[in-house]
Amino acid sequence: xxxxxxxxxxxxxxHVERDVRIGDTSGLLGVAPVLARPASAREVSExxxxxYAHDVAILPVGGCSGYSGGVVPAFDGPGxxxxxxxxxRVRSLEPLLWRMEVEAGVRTATVQRLARENGLYFPPDPGAxxxxxxxGNLATNAGGPHTFKYGVTSRWVTGVEAVIxxxxxxxxxGPLRKDVAGYDLRGLLIGSEGTLGIITAAWLALTxxxxxxxxxxxxxxxxxxxxxxxxxxxxxxxxxxxLEYLEGRCLxxxxxxxxxxxxxxxxxxxxxxxxxxxxLLEALGEGAFSCEPGELWRWRGGVSLAARAALxxxxxxxxxxxxxxxxxxxxxxxxxxxRHRLETTSWGHxxxxxxxxxxMYDPADGAASERVQAAxxxxxxxxxxxxxxxxxxxxxxxxxxxQLLGQWxxxxxxxxxxxxxxxxxxxxxxxxxxxxxxAA
Amino acid sequence: xxxxxxxxxxxxxxHVERDVRIGDTSGLLGVAPVLARPASAREVSExxxxxYAHDVAILPVGGCSGYSGGVVPAFDGPGxxxxxxxxxRVRSLEPLLWRMEVEAGVRTATVQRLARENGLYFPPDPGAxxxxxxxGNLATNAGGPHTFKYGVTSRWVTGVEAVIxxxxxxxxxGPLRKDVAGYDLRGLLIGSEGTLGIITAAWLALTxxxxxxxxxxxxxxxxxxxxxxxxxxxxxxxxxxxLEYLEGRCLxxxxxxxxxxxxxxxxxxxxxxxxxxxxLLEALGEGAFSCEPGELWRWRGGVSLAARAALxxxxxxxxxxxxxxxxxxxxxxxxxxxRHRLETTSWGHxxxxxxxxxxMYDPADGAASERVQAAxxxxxxxxxxxxxxxxxxxxxxxxxxxQLLGQWxxxxxxxxxxxxxxxxxxxxxxxxxxxxxxAA
Numbered sequence: 001x002x003x004x005x006x007x008x009x010x011x012x013x014x015h016v017e018r019d020v021r022i023g024d025t026s027g028l029l030g031v032a033p034v035l036a037r038p039a040s041a042r043e044v045s046e047x048x049x050x051x052y053a054h055d056v057a058i059l060p061v062g063g064c065s066g067y068s069g070g071v072v073p074a075f076d077g078p079g080x081x082x083x084x085x086x087x088x089r090v091r092s093l094e095p096l097l098w099r100m101e102v103e104a105g106v107r108t109a110t111v112q113r114l115a116r117e118n119g120l121y122f123p124p125d126p127g128a129x130x131x132x133x134x135x136g137n138l139a140t141n142a143g144g145p146h147t148f149k150y151g152v153t154s155r156w157v158t159g160v161e162a163v164i165x166x167x168x169x170x171x172x173x174g175p176l177r178k179d180v181a182g183y184d185l186r187g188l189l190i191g192s193e194g195t196l197g198i199i200t201a202a203w204l205a206l207t208x209x210x211x212x213x214x215x216x217x218x219x220x221x222x223x224x225x226x227x228x229x230x231x232x233x234x235x236x237x238x239x240x241x242x243l244e245y246l247e248g249r250c251l252x253x254x255x256x257x258x259x260x261x262x263x264x265x266x267x268x269x270x271x272x273x274x275x276x277x278x279x280l281l282e283a284l285g286e287g288a289f290s291c292e293p294g295e296l297w298r299w300r301g302g303v304s305l306a307a308r309a310a311l312x313x314x315x316x317x318x319x320x321x322x323x324x325x326x327x328x329x330x331x332x333x334x335x336x337x338x339r340h341r342l343e344t345t346s347w348g349h350x351x352x353x354x355x356x357x358x359x360m361y362d363p364a365d366g367a368a369s370e371r372v373q374a375a376x377x378x379x380x381x382x383x384x385x386x387x388x389x390x391x392x393x394x395x396x397x398x399x400x401x402x403q404l405l406g407q408w409x410x411x412x413x414x415x416x417x418x419x420x421x422x423x424x425x426x427x428x429x430x431x432x433x434x435x436x437x438x439a440a
Numbered sequence: 441x442x443x444x445x446x447x448x449x450x451x452x453x454x455h456v457e458r459d460v461r462i463g464d465t466s467g468l469l470g471v472a473p474v475l476a477r478p479a480s481a482r483e484v485s486e487x488x489x490x491x492y493a494h495d496v497a498i499l500p501v502g503g504c505s506g507y508s509g510g511v512v513p514a515f516d517g518p519g520x521x522x523x524x525x526x527x528x529r530v531r532s533l534e535p536l537l538w539r540m541e542v543e544a545g546v547r548t549a550t551v552q553r554l555a556r557e558n559g560l561y562f563p564p565d566p567g568a569x570x571x572x573x574x575x576g577n578l579a580t581n582a583g584g585p586h587t588f589k590y591g592v593t594s595r596w597v598t599g600v601e602a603v604i605x606x607x608x609x610x611x612x613x614g615p616l617r618k619d620v621a622g623y624d625l626r627g628l629l630i631g632s633e634g635t636l637g638i639i640t641a642a643w644l645a646l647t648x649x650x651x652x653x654x655x656x657x658x659x660x661x662x663x664x665x666x667x668x669x670x671x672x673x674x675x676x677x678x679x680x681x682x683l684e685y686l687e688g689r690c691l692x693x694x695x696x697x698x699x700x701x702x703x704x705x706x707x708x709x710x711x712x713x714x715x716x717x718x719x720l721l722e723a724l725g726e727g728a729f730s731c732e733p734g735e736l737w738r739w740r741g742g743v744s745l746a747a748r749a750a751l752x753x754x755x756x757x758x759x760x761x762x763x764x765x766x767x768x769x770x771x772x773x774x775x776x777x778x779r780h781r782l783e784t785t786s787w788g789h790x791x792x793x794x795x796x797x798x799x800m801y802d803p804a805d806g807a808a809s810e811r812v813q814a815a816x817x818x819x820x821x822x823x824x825x826x827x828x829x830x831x832x833x834x835x836x837x838x839x840x841x842x843q844l845l846g847q848w849x850x851x852x853x854x855x856x857x858x859x860x861x862x863x864x865x866x867x868x869x870x871x872x873x874x875x876x877x878x879a880a
Contacts, residue, residue, distance in 0.1 A: 096675055097763045119677070141620045152618060154627075155595060168851035175762045177792040178592060178832035180581045180631050182844050182856050182876060187594075187627035191620045208677050235536055237559070237648050322615045323537045352617040392618035404622050411608035415863060416622050422862030423855060436622060 003080060006050045007036040011043055020081060022059075022073055024066045025128075026399050027313065027363075030073030032059060032081035039086045041103070041161060041169055041200035048198065049167025051080050057428045058082060060194040062104070062136030065128035067316060068397025070140065070193045074432030084135050087200060095120055098206045099158070099175050104135025104199050111204065120206040123150035126393065127301070135199050141191030143393040145242040145300075146270075148351040154190045156205050162189055164197035165424050175203045188419070193395045194430040196423045210272040213241060215296045217256075218284035219263025223247070226265030227327035229284050230350045233269055234323075236283035241270035243351025246303065247330060250345040250358070254306035257299055258291045267350065268296065303347060304356075311343060313363040315372050317379055321353045321388035329386055333357040336378045340371040354392035383407070395434065402438035413437050443520060446490045447476040451483055460521060462499075462513055464506045465568075466839050467753065467803075470513030472499060472521035479526045481543070481601060481609055481640035488638065489607025491520050497868045498522060500634040502544070502576030505568035507756065508837025510580065510633045514872030524575050527640060535560055538646045539598070539615050544575025544639050551644065560646040563590035566833065567741075575639050581631030583833040585682040586710075588791040594630045596645050602629055604637035605864050615643045628859070633835045634870040636863045650712040653681060655736045658724035659703025663687070666705030667767035669724050670790045673709055674763075676723035678716045680709035683791025686743065687770060690785040690798070694746035697739055698731045707790065708736065743787060744796075751783060753803040755812050757819055761793045761828035769826055773797040776818045780811040794832035823847070835874065842878035853877050 001009070007016045015037040023029035038044045051058050057075050061083040064071050073079060087103035090110070094100070095118035102111060109129035115122040125144035126137060136142075138160065143152045150156075159173025172186040173179055189196055220226035226245060233243055248264040255262050267284060270293070271277035281288045308314045321329045330346055333355060337344025343360040359375050361368040380390045380403050390396070390403045405413050413436045420427070441449070447456045455477040463469035478484045491498050497515050501523040504511050513519060527543035530550070534540070535558035542551060549569035555562040565584035566577060576582075578600065582593045590596075599613030612626040613619055629636055660666035666685060673683055688704040695702050707724060710733070711717035721728045748754045761769045770786055773795060777784025783800040799815050801808040820830045820843050830836070830843045845853050853876045860867075 094764070096671060098674060099763075141624070143618055143620075147618065151591070151595065152620075154624070155591065164851070164855055168849075168854075170849055170852040170855065172848070172852060174827060176760050176827075176829055176832075177763070178583055178587065178760050178789070178794050179829040180583075180592075180833060180835050181829045181831045181840075182836075182848055182852075183636075183859055183874075184581070184594070184624075184627050184631050185852070185855060185859070187624050188859075191624055196623075208679055211677070231536060234538060237651070239648055320616050320618050323539075323617070324534070349618070354618050387614060387616075389616055389619040389621045391621040392616075393620060395620050396622075400621075408612070408622055409608075409610055411604070412610040412612060412622075412625070414608075415604055415610065415625060418862040419623055419625070419628075419859060422858040434623075 003034050003056055003078060007034055007047065007080065010046045011036050011038050022061060022064065022071055022081060024064045024069060024071050026067055026069040026397070028069035028072045028398055032073045033079055035081040035083060037083045037086050041087065041163065044082060044198055044200050045163045045167050045169040047080065047082055048163045052166040052426065052428060055426060055428070056080050057431045059430055060084060060139070060198045062139065063132040065132040066136060066140060066397060067318070067394040068399040070395055070397035070433050072398050074398055082198065084133060090114065091201065100204045100206060101175065101201060102134055102204060103201045104133060106134050108132045108134055108137055115206050116209060119209055121209040122156060122204060122206055124153040124156060134202060138190050138199050138202055139192070139194050140393070140395045143349065145244055145349060148243045148349060149239050149241045154187055157186065157190060157202050158205050159203035160186050160189050160199050161201040162197045162199045165426070173203065177205065191395065193397065193434045195420060195434045196429060210241070212272060213293050214271040214277045215291050215293055216269045216271050216277055216280040216284060216288060217291065218267055218288035219259055220265040221263065223265050223327055223330050226267055229267045230326065232283040232285065233280060236279045238276045238279045240280055241272055242268060244268040244348065245350040246347040247345050250303050250307050250347055253310050254299065254303045257295065307345060307358050307360055311360040311362045314358050314360045315376060316356045316358045317376060318391055318393045319355055319357060319379060319383035319388055320392035321383065321386045323353045325386040325388070326350060326353055329355055329382065332382050333379065336375050336382065340375040342371055342375055352392065353388065397433055401432060401435040404436035405438065408436065443474050443496055443518060447474055447487065447520065450486045451476050451478045462501060462504065462511055462521060464504045464509060464511050466507055466509040466837070468509035468512045468838055472513045473519055475501070475521040475523060477523045477526050481527065481603065484522060484638055484640050485603045485607050485609040487520065487522055488603045492606040492866065492868060495866060495868070496520050497871045499870055500524060500579065500638045502573040502579065503571045505572040506576065506580060506837060507758070507834040508839040510835055510837035510873050512838050514838055522638065524573060530554065531641065540644045540646060541615065541641060542574055542644060543641045544573060546574050548572045548574055548577055555646050556649065559649055561649040562596060562644060562646055564593040564596060574642060578630050578639050578642055579632065579634050580833070580835045583789065585684055585789060588683045588789060589679050589681045594627055597626065597630060597642050598645050599643035600626050600629050600639050601641040602637045602639045605866070613643065617645065631835065633837065633874045635860060635874045636869060652712060653733050654711040654717045655731050655733055656709045656711055656717055656720040656724060656728060657731065658707055658728035659699055660705040661703065663705050663767055663770050666707055669707050670766065672723040672725065673720060676719045678719045680720055681712055682708060682710040684708040684788065685790040686787040687785050690743050690747050690787055693750050694739065694743045697735065747785060747798050747800055751800045751802045754798050754800045755816060756796045756798045757816060758831055758833045759795055759797060759819055759823035759828055760832035761823065761826045763793045765826040765828070766790060766793055769795055769822065772822050773819065776815050776822065780815040782811055782815055792832065793828065837873055841872060841875040844876035845878065848876065
């Protein structure tokens with residue numbers, strides 16, 4: 001039997017397509033020869049078992065809102081894309097026990113809304129919540145502004161159900177708040193970008209919703225003054241729910257409605273009580289103020305779109321640096337952009353040292369596109385030089401394939417490769433993605 | 441050259457011993473033919489490189505305060521114990537950046553004290569802080585009462601330095617608050633009980649110390665009423681810093697100084713503000729009260745000793761169950777003990793569903809010791825039946841070797857074994873420990 005026949009046999013003809021174009025926010029695009037839409041974890045395991053037995057590569061497909069091309073087909077042989085969209089059941093929701101079990105295709109916004117409707121909170125907020133699926137959030141170990149206080153996705157996942165080679169449906173963890181009996185294979189699958197298996201469901205931990213969220217903001221005349229304010233917030237004794245920054249160029253493109261003059265640098269904290277609000281107002285110094293969270297986050301959600309709209313396209317990367325190198329990194333991003341004659345800005349999760357370095361360009365201008373690629377390579381080099389990471393949120397995907405070497409030593413990269421070989425001996429799960437070193 | 445000669449060549453004659461007895465709190469004991477005390481991560485890597493090349497098994501030794509025999513020699517061939525006690529440097533402490541880099545042999549109490557002296561907080565508090573070393577805390581992914589609000593050790597570790605096969609000194613992560621570039625091999629090493637490599641140093645994240653901690657307690661006349669109070673605390677809207685329980689028998693052995701009558705069940709929460717205190721007092725109901733944290737935790741620290749003193753010895757296990765099975769599990773532990781004619785009690789981290797089920801016995805009574813072993817096996821079976829885990833804090837070690845199968849499926853256990861083989865192809869790191877399935 002051929003791949004199409006096998007897929008139709010497992011999920012039905014209505015849920016199999018040929019030659020499907022798949023892309024994400026990175027702008028990368030590819031074609032999957034076959035895409036299947038299973039309805040259950042059992043069907044996922046049947047598809048994987050068939051593919052693994054027949055040396056067919058396997059690409060898990062979520063909401064396609066990623067930034068690094070992790071979902072873009074890059075097969076160099078037969079390949080099967082498996083969309084998780086029909087695995088969209090909330091298997092359980094137990095507000096009194098602060099927990100929820102959801103299938104991989106449930107939208108991030110649904111998880112957040114169900115939590116909120118029950119007085120609870122699911123903190124990871126990687127953006128595009130109506131499009132992104134929780135399975136993709138786990139695959140990339142997604143972050144977001146509230147990661148600063150609450151931690152990344154992995155912290156809120158107590159167990160995963162996954163299909164691993166050669167087609168086994170397994171569970172690591174469950175509705176348990178603690179578990180050290182086995183190796184943390186739950187945590188190993190989270191952030192593995194579909195290269196070690198396909199996550200089909202997750203047990204999520206929730207937490208009581210903070211009674212209030214109060215943004216505390218301030219603008220500054222220089223990057224140095226802004227970074228000093230970030231450090232003052234760290235010294236305030238408060239753990240702000242967010243500790244974000246935006247550099248001047250993106251503020252010009254998307255002027256904050258609550259400021260008369262566009263500053264060179266903006267810092268955004270979030271307090272959860274009046275006491276915290278007072279401490280953060282003091283830390284951010286003269287000119288600090290509060291505003292409505294709704295207004296703030298609506299505007300903030302549009303910044304990325306404004307940067308894209310400026311010249312038609314942009315590349316936003318997500319390097320991380322140790323906190324003491326934050327100011328240096330923000331300045332260096334602008335210098336890299338200037339050297340490559342690119343409109344450049346950055347914003348991001350200041351408290352986590354996580355910069356969304358952004359180069360804007362006209363997609364019809366081939367030379368500019370090439371300069372963006374060259375600038376991105378310098379950006380990754382910068383992250384490594386500063387003792388940081390080439391990715392805080394997006395993962396390596398296809399875009400950053402090969403970029404782990406240098407950040408990790410040869411011996412560390414070898415361990416990465418050994419783990420991949422151990423769990424995926426045929427190398428069929430999401431080929432071309434999260435590849436740690438450049439092809440020889 | 442022989443093992444002794446090699447060890448002396450690397451660490452010097454003054455730091456090598458023969459035939460060293462090593463035990464921990466489990467009561468298990470073994471003899472290491474050779475024990476070396478390296479002074480640096482470099483020396484650890486040289487020892488491991490020699491041992492790995494010569495098929496000598498390697499046992500990392502920390503503070504020996506574990507509960508599962510993870511540190512007890514179980515070689516069935518040549519073996520080298522490597523004590524991390526001389527790796528005791530605090531490599532950096534940067535309070536303004538909420539971070540610290542420490543070597544594996546630094547005492548847990550030192551980490552906690554240095555944080556506290558700088559207005560910060562390192563939340564994991566697994567007990568025996570003056571004896572236990574941070575490397576051991578990482579090896580077991582240690583917990584403690586404050587895990588309920590703050591999470592287990594892994595959450596507070598942003599990077600590890602480790603020696604992996606065949607003697608490579610590597611780093612996964614670093615002083616970075618976020619990093620998703622590679623697989624989470626940091627998290628894989630944490631909790632691996634020295635079976636995948638030896639952790640030599642860690643980058644720790646710290647957080648501002650809560651301004652106050654206010655215990656809120658209440659006694660109850662039955663297990664059911666107490667478990668209901670635990671659920672009420674979860675519904676209070678507050679995340680208590682701790683949510684602990686103690687069952688009546690241990691309260692009789694160590695009567696709480698702040699209660700006139702010993703209750704059947706005690707619940708201990710910790711508030712961090714007056715608002716939280718009010719909400720928790722209301723949740724715990726009539727008779728709930730506050731007391732001094734110093735007095736409370738001093739008394740609480742003595743409970744385990746009192747249980748040991750009752751008959752001379754005890755076995756304390758650390759099963760975990762889903763929160764909705766907590767009451768059932770506490771009752772079942774008493775039933776298992778009664779069936780085996782053992783003095784039985786439990787206490788633990790109620791909010792995490794983590795029970796320290798405790799069987800007391802006279803160590804000179806061989807029949808009683810056997811009944812304890814039989815009761816422990818039933819306890820593990822109970823954890824699995826209730827959808828829980830055989831370990832929330834202590835790990836499998838030697839004591840629970842083989843107990844993962846059943847909790848994990850055969851396919852999941854196979855993945856565990858594949859990861860072990862990938863990173864330790866010769867099977868030399870801490871043999872006999874964290875073995876997922878019974879020997880064939």
